[in-house]
Amino acid sequence: MASFNKVILMGNLTRDPELRVTQQGMSICKFAVAVSRQTKLVDGTMKEETAFVDVDAFGKQAEVIGKYFIKGRPILLEGRLRLDQWESQSGEKRSKLGVVLENFQFVGSRGDAEEGGVASQNVAESHQEPVERLVEDLSQNKGVKDKPGYTNVQLDEDVPF
Secondary structure (H helix, E strand, O other), rough: OOOOEEEEEEEEEOOOOEEEOOOOOEEEEEEEEEEEEEEEEOOEEEEEEEEEEEEEEEEHHHHHHHHOOOOOEEEEEEEEEEEEEEEEEOOEEEEEEEEEEEEEEOOHHHHHHHHHOOHHHHHHHOOOOOOOHHHHHHHHOOOOOOOOOOOOOOOOOOOOO
């Protein structure tokens, strides 16, 4: 049976990224993103729900995120889901679902980027697929049939999930 594990999120960092380097020289950056969605309830009122997602980045991408991103800054990211499982000190089994970053895109105007200390938005372009075009196509209800792994997707704001 075939499977597919791909996540595309756009949201704001909930805290400053935590960058560290392993003894082997691998850069690891941990950060969290808040992703909000508004839905219309039966009585016509709008309800906003927010998901907080932990993200891990590695290598050059981790270094770029650690250097140029701060709390509150928007990011568009593409990655895969990963389930971490461990046992607590008291012997309880714990688990957490997070995202491993594969590609990302700076979001916002160049002026917003410079306020956050970014001189150019082209820093990470060599490390990513054009996710921005994919999100734009999806938001305009265009199918993305030319891209492998994507099917014709129609967005419907009234779907309750």
